[in-house]
Amino acid sequence: MPLFGPPNIEKMKAKRDIDGLIKALDYQKEEYRDLDKRIKYMEVRESAAHALGELRDARAVQPLISAFADISDAAMEAVVQIGEPAVDSLIPALAYIARVAAPALARIGDGRAVEPLIRTLGSHNPASSERRVQAEIGAIAQALGEFKDPRAAEPLISLLADTHEYGKISVRSAAANALANIGTPAVKPLIAALGKGDVHEIEVKGEILAKIGAPAMDPLIASLKDENPNVRTAAASALGKFNNFCAGDELITALKDENAGVRKAAAEALGKLGDLRAINPLIEMLRNGDRDDRWSAAAALEKVGWQPGRDEDSAFYWIAFGRWEECARIGAPAVKPLAAALKDYHNERKLVVAALDKLGWQPGNDETGVIYWIFKMKWEECVRIGAPAVDLLIAKLGFTVEYPQYSQLPAAEALGKIGDARAVEPLIATFMYEKNSSDVRRAAADALVKIGDARAVELLVAALKTVDEFTRRYAIQVLTSLYRSGRLDEASKELLLAHRDEMSMPHVDFEACGKHRDDGAVGFPL
Numbered sequence: 001m002p003l004f005g006p007p008n009i010e011k012m013k014a015k016r017d018i019d020g021l022i023k024a025l026d027y028q029k030e031e032y033r034d035l036d037k038r039i040k041y042m043e044v045r046e047s048a049a050h051a052l053g054e055l056r057d058a059r060a061v062q063p064l065i066s067a068f069a070d071i072s073d074a075a076m077e078a079v080v081q082i083g084e085p086a087v088d089s090l091i092p093a094l095a096y097i098a099r100v101a102a103p104a105l106a107r108i109g110d111g112r113a114v115e116p117l118i119r120t121l122g123s124h125n126p127a128s129s130e131r132r133v134q135a136e137i138g139a140i141a142q143a144l145g146e147f148k149d150p151r152a153a154e155p156l157i158s159l160l161a162d163t164h165e166y167g168k169i170s171v172r173s174a175a176a177n178a179l180a181n182i183g184t185p186a187v188k189p190l191i192a193a194l195g196k197g198d199v200h201e202i203e204v205k206g207e208i209l210a211k212i213g214a215p216a217m218d219p220l221i222a223s224l225k226d227e228n229p230n231v232r233t234a235a236a237s238a239l240g241k242f243n244n245f246c247a248g249d250e251l252i253t254a255l256k257d258e259n260a261g262v263r264k265a266a267a268e269a270l271g272k273l274g275d276l277r278a279i280n281p282l283i284e285m286l287r288n289g290d291r292d293d294r295w296s297a298a299a300a301l302e303k304v305g306w307q308p309g310r311d312e313d314s315a316f317y318w319i320a321f322g323r324w325e326e327c328a329r330i331g332a333p334a335v336k337p338l339a340a341a342l343k344d345y346h347n348e349r350k351l352v353v354a355a356l357d358k359l360g361w362q363p364g365n366d367e368t369g370v371i372y373w374i375f376k377m378k379w380e381e382c383v384r385i386g387a388p389a390v391d392l393l394i395a396k397l398g399f400t401v402e403y404p405q406y407s408q409l410p411a412a413e414a415l416g417k418i419g420d421a422r423a424v425e426p427l428i429a430t431f432m433y434e435k436n437s438s439d440v441r442r443a444a445a446d447a448l449v450k451i452g453d454a455r456a457v458e459l460l461v462a463a464l465k466t467v468d469e470f471t472r473r474y475a476i477q478v479l480t481s482l483y484r485s486g487r488l489d490e491a492s493k494e495l496l497l498a499h500r501d502e503m504s505m506p507h508v509d510f511e512a513c514g515k516h517r518d519d520g521a522v523g524f525p526l
Contacts, residue, residue: 006027006028006040006041006044007020007023007024007027007044007048009021009024009044009047009048009051010051012024012048012051013051013054013055016055016057018052018055018057018059018060021048021051021052021055021060022048022052022059022060022063024044024045024047024048025045025048025049025052025063025064025066025067025071025075026045027041027044027045027048028041028044029041029045029070042070042071045067045070045071045074046071046073046074049064049067049071049074049075049077049078050074050077050078052064052078052082053077053078053079053080053081053082054081056081056082056083057082058082058085058086060078060082061079061082061085061086061089061090062089064078064079064082064086065079065086065089065090065093065097065101068093068097068100068101069097072099072100075100076100076103076104079104079108080104080107080108083108084108084110086104086108087105087108087110087112087113090104090105090108090113091105091112091113091116094116094117094120094140095120098120098136098139098140099132099135099136099139100139102117102120102136102139102140102142102143103139103142103143105117105143106142106143106144106146106147107146109146109147111147111149113143113147114144114147114149114151114152115151117140117143117144117147117152118144118151118152118155120140121137121140121141121144121155121159122155124136124137124140126158126159126161126171134170134171137159137171137174138170138171138173138174139174141156141159141171141174141175141177141178142174142177142178144156144178144182145177145178145179145180145181145182146178146181148181148182148183148185149182149185150182150185150186150189152178152182153179153182153185153186153189153190154189154193156175156178156179156182156186157175157179157189157190157193157205159171159172159174159175160172160175160176160197160201160204160205161197161201172204176204176207176208179208179212180208180211180212183212183215184212184215186208186212187209187212187215187216187219188219190205190208190209190212190216191209191216191219191220191223193205194206194209194223194226194231194234194235195226195228195230195231199230199233202230202231202233202234203233203234203237205234206220206234206235206237206238207237207238207241209238210237210238210239210241210242211241213242214242216238217239217242217246217247220235220238220239220247221235221239221246221247221250223235224236224239224247224250224251224253224254229257229258229259229261229262230261232254232257232259232262232265233259233261233262233264233265234265236251236254236262236265236266236268236269237265237268237269239251239269240265240268240269240270240271240272240273241269241272242273244273245273245275245277247269248270248273248275248277248278249277251266251269251270251273251275251278252266252270252277252278252281254266255267255270255278255281255282255284255285255297256285260290260292260293263285263289263293263296264292264293264296267282267285267293267296267297267299267300268296268299268300270282270300270304271299271300271301271302271303271304272303274303274304274305275304276304276305278300278304279301279304279306282297282300282301282304282306283297283301283313283316285297286298286301286313286316286317286320287312287313287316287337290344291344291345294316294319294320295320295321297320298316298317298320298321299320301317308326310329310330310331310333311330311333312333312334312336312337314330314333315327315330315333315334315336315337315338316337318330318334319337319338319341319345322345322348322351324338324348324351324352324354324355325355327355328355328358328359331359332359334355334359335356335359335361338352338355338356338359338361339356339361339363339368339372340368342356342368342371342372342375343367343368343371349371349375350375353372353375353376356372365384365385365386365388366385366388367388367392369381369385369388370382370385370388370389370392370393371392373385374392374393374396374407377407377410379410379411379413379414380414382414382418383414383417383418386418386420387418387420389414389418390415390418390420390422390423391422393411393414393415393418393423394411394415394422394423394426396408396411397411397412397415397426397427397429397430397444408430408436408440408443409437409439409440409443412427412430412440412443412444412446412447413443413446413447415427415447415451416443416446416447416448416449416450416451417447417450419450419451419452420451421451421453421455423447423451424448424451424453424455424456425455425459427444427445427447427448427451428444428448428456428459428460430444431444431445431448431463431471431474431475431478432463432471434471438470441470441471441474442474445474445475445477445478448460448478448482449478449481449482449485452482452485452487452488454488454489454491454492456478456482457479457482457488457492457495457496458492458495460475460478460479460482461475461479461495461496461499463475464476464499464502479496482496483496
């Protein structure tokens with residue numbers, strides 16, 4: 001506990017007692033458990049720092065820098081007030097307390113600090129998880145932004161890389177703000193680096209260019225033609241943040257870009273700009289694009305203030321938002337867009353079909369009609385349509401979420417009735433897949449017999465080597481049926497007869513025949 005009271009800072013200041021004020025910077029720095037005392041003694045030290053700043057005596061610079069760790073705000077303010085004489089001492093302090101020294105140098109504004117700041121930035125690992133390191137990098141980046149020196153642009157751009165490390169977001173944010181603050185001198189290196197890095201890094205660079213504003217517009221417009229789709233996407237997004245229509249024509253052209261991300265970004269940008277010239281191109285995208293395109297176009301049309309009516313375009317608009325009841329209200333003009341939606345809106349297909357039924361739609365003998373009848377589980381209608389139904393029925397043989405197992409059997413039966421040779425190999429794969437149910441596999445085998453394609457012989461003969469006895473036995477039955485059908489060519493018959501003994505006798509050659517045993521075999525009367 002001190003024997004005497006605190007130093008009289010005002011008296012020292014009036015006497016310009018620099019040595020006394022410097023000594024007061026260390027007043028009662030030892031730890032005190034009593035919070036009130038700690039605060040009281042710290043206020044004394046802060047008052048001493050403020051006084052030294054007001055007196056602007058260069059002798060106080062180094063003691064004030066030494067006080068950065070204790071009373072950082074007050075000590076930094078004092079050093080900044082002293083100004084240029086503090087620069088030579090602040091630069092070495094970057095090595096051990098850049099968190100305070102860097103902003104002090106930035107506020108003083110002496111250009112001698114730029115190169116040391118850049119060197120110090122390079123000495124830190126931006127991927128470090130240490131909060132101290134992250135804070136120092138952020139402080140240096142912010143300081144370089146205040147200087148607006150073009151030499152800092154490339155080192156700052158390197159901090160935008162996404163390393164997925166703790167604290168990296170704050171570093172990236174500081175670097176981004178600094179580059180935006182540098183402004184025009186940062187445009188050229190940012191454009192040059194726009195195509196480097198991952199999608200997020202490229203997006204951040206585009207956002208920085210948007211903040212810089214007008215000087216970045218022409219380079220961004222040119223970037224819409226870059227070979228890298230991520231660059232084109234970032235450029236389109238950035239151009240949407242400008243408050244003018246200068247890039248409107250180029251963004252409209254980008255609606256037809258081969259890359260979906262670019263089209264989406266262009267639509268969003270046009271929506272934000274509210275460019276009425278984009279209405280017709282957006283409607284074209286709404287009508288002719290894929291599901292994602294339609295949503296982007298509809299969202300952009302909503303932002304530019306377009307109002308849907310009771311026509312086809314409006315039906316496409318409501319379809320994009322999944323507003324099926326609005327489509328039904330439109331009536332007949334909505335039928336064609338709803339029928340087209342059957343292809344893309346798998347999860348909402350029940351609602352699409354309900355809207356079409358409400359409008360009295362009659363499906364045709366095309367892909368859309370097949371999708372409709374498959375949803376309705378009207379397999380005979382698929383058979384009636386014939387060839388246009390084959391590919392969709394083959395897809396139903398697959399074991400996916402969209403095509404559940406319960407549709408495999410009727411799909412296989414329908415393919416057999418249609419008799420299209422395109423179904424042979426998928427049906428054999430369905431037959432051979434041991435995890436399929438026996439009913440599904442039998443249906444696939446029966447369909448192969450009905451199609452009667454010679455290619456089935458070679459594939460089924462190979463099945464005779466399988467370990468699964470069910471597969472072997474049913475393959476033999478199918479081969480027998482194919483032989484009896486009279487639809488096989490001579491080569492297929494010869495191949496089949498060459499394996500007659502394998503089919504008509506019990507298998508005892510355990511090693512040679514796939515390590516399976518049979519109790520007997522299926523008869524093969526010719």
